[in-house]
Amino acid sequence: MIQNRTQLSTTAAHDVALDCIEAGIAAAQPDRALGAALDRSGDELTIDGSVVNLDEYTEVLVVGGGKAAAQMARVLETVLGEHLTEGVVVTNDPRETERITVVEGAHPSPDEAGQDGAQRVLSCAERATEDTLVLCPISGGGSALLPAPVDGVSLAELQSLTEALLSSGATIHEINTVRKHLSAIKGGQLAKAASPATVISLVLSDVVGNDYGVIASGPTVPDESTYADALAVLERYDITPAAAIRTHLERGAAGDRPETPDTADPAFERTSIHVLADGFTALAAARSAAEEHGYTSVILSSRVEGEAREAAKTHAAIGEETLTTGNPVEPPVVYLSGGETTVTMHGDGVGGPNQEFVLSGIMTADSDSIVVGSVDTDGKDGASTVAGALASRVILDDRERARTALAENDAGSYFMERGAVVETGPTGTNVNDLRVVVVDDDSDAS
Numbered sequence: 001m002i003q004n005r006t007q008l009s010t011t012a013a014h015d016v017a018l019d020c021i022e023a024g025i026a027a028a029q030p031d032r033a034l035g036a037a038l039d040r041s042g043d044e045l046t047i048d049g050s051v052v053n054l055d056e057y058t059e060v061l062v063v064g065g066g067k068a069a070a071q072m073a074r075v076l077e078t079v080l081g082e083h084l085t086e087g088v089v090v091t092n093d094p095r096e097t098e099r100i101t102v103v104e105g106a107h108p109s110p111d112e113a114g115q116d117g118a119q120r121v122l123s124c125a126e127r128a129t130e131d132t133l134v135l136c137p138i139s140g141g142g143s144a145l146l147p148a149p150v151d152g153v154s155l156a157e158l159q160s161l162t163e164a165l166l167s168s169g170a171t172i173h174e175i176n177t178v179r180k181h182l183s184a185i186k187g188g189q190l191a192k193a194a195s196p197a198t199v200i201s202l203v204l205s206d207v208v209g210n211d212y213g214v215i216a217s218g219p220t221v222p223d224e225s226t227y228a229d230a231l232a233v234l235e236r237y238d239i240t241p242a243a244a245i246r247t248h249l250e251r252g253a254a255g256d257r258p259e260t261p262d263t264a265d266p267a268f269e270r271t272s273i274h275v276l277a278d279g280f281t282a283l284a285a286a287r288s289a290a291e292e293h294g295y296t297s298v299i300l301s302s303r304v305e306g307e308a309r310e311a312a313k314t315h316a317a318i319g320e321e322t323l324t325t326g327n328p329v330e331p332p333v334v335y336l337s338g339g340e341t342t343v344t345m346h347g348d349g350v351g352g353p354n355q356e357f358v359l360s361g362i363m364t365a366d367s368d369s370i371v372v373g374s375v376d377t378d379g380k381d382g383a384s385t386v387a388g389a390l391a392s393r394v395i396l397d398d399r400e401r402a403r404t405a406l407a408e409n410d411a412g413s414y415f416m417e418r419g420a421v422v423e424t425g426p427t428g429t430n431v432n433d434l435r436v437v438v439v440d441d442d443s444d445a446s
């Protein structure tokens with residue numbers, strides 16, 4: 001799956017790191033995650049260990065959205081077989097399905113097809129009764145792919161607000177607080193549309209910490225945020241929305257519009273959620289891959305956030321400690337982490353947080369025996385076209401150039417010139433970043 005593997009595999013440690021990356025991305029594939037979590041035997045459907053008796057329902061609907069929704073829909077079609085009544089999902093990564101309708105929408109800015117798809121998802125959910133089982137495949141990207149702007153707000157107004165929010169520096173929690181208050185499907189409203197049905201959400205998480213209400217703006221999850229919170233986000237980031245948007249939010253804050261449904265809403269009495277893959281899924285698979293190579297393997301955290309170059313220094317420092325004092329464990333060892341780091345732009349170079357992480361990491365590490373790899377599991381590191389990078393300080397043949405590249409957010413060019421970028425192409429999944437630091441006990445990295 002990884003291109004340029006031979007170029008990247010200059011030592012055994014590089015090979016180990018690449019195997020960890022490949023195993024992590026493979027484990028987070030939607031079909032694999034769903035396939036592992038779902039099982040049907042006759043009328044019994046097992047979801048992540050919980051048994052659902054399909055004969056208790058007169059129909060089974062599948063509604064959802066997100067980048068992985070079509071892959072998830074395919075698995076559901078196979079597992080449900082004759083029990084499936086109908087379904088609609090919206091995605092930007094369509095796959096062939098037999099009975100579930102797949103609508104192709106746009107990401108990261110919503111489009112008309114997505115709007116139409118979201119409407120079809122809502123209509124399908126609305127036909128549910130208390131005898132209906134509604135299964136909701138939901139994954140990252142769902143917020144853009146299922147727009148459903150509220151009455152009075154146009155798609156064009158929502159598109160320009162989305163663009164402003166995405167470039168504002170607001171967190172995904174903040175962005176989705178605003179989105180939830182401008183949509184007829186987000187913030188629990190899909191579950192409300194399906195009420196009083198039994199609603200089971202099957203989720204692939206691209207949100208660090210798996211806040212259910214944030215993943216795809218939580219269409220089936222009670223929402224505690226308010227119109228006032230949404231207005232506060234716009235104020236915090238100095239965003240002036242279209243007049244219709246402001247009016248809608250202000251009327252909502254004044255109590256003239258219903259809030260998104262919260263935990264007290266009876267719509268959630270028969271809802272449940274299963275996160276079937278997240279950043280930890282990739283880390284656990286990477287750990288097994290490292291162990292197969294005979295390395296001790298330590299998952300540092302699946303929740304590393306903050307400035308990429310600073311996080312890298314901490315990872316490199318752990319590697320150095322390992323080599324000098326054998327703490328926290330003796331080498332050879334593979335340290336793994338996930339989460340999502342960010343980059344504060346100082347220049348206009350090529351790269352992304354993962355490439356910047358690797359460059360900062362190898363510039364900090366004072367040994368050839370520390371190999372640093374980092375990728376975005378969706379195959380696209382920031383605005384670049386590659387997944388990330390993999391290197392040791394051996395490629396620092398021009399330290400001055402490396403320093404400038406880091407200063408100008410140009411790590412991508414530095415690695416590209418030296419064949420050290422990791423290229424996967426679009427992977428079909430996204431469980432955030434995957435970082436691998438291999439610390440060998442000998443100095444065979446050359």
Ligand SMILES: O=C(O)[C@H](O)CO
Nearest residue numbers: 140141142143215216
């Ligand atoms: O769709 C979204 O809101 C983001 O991908 C987070 O899940």
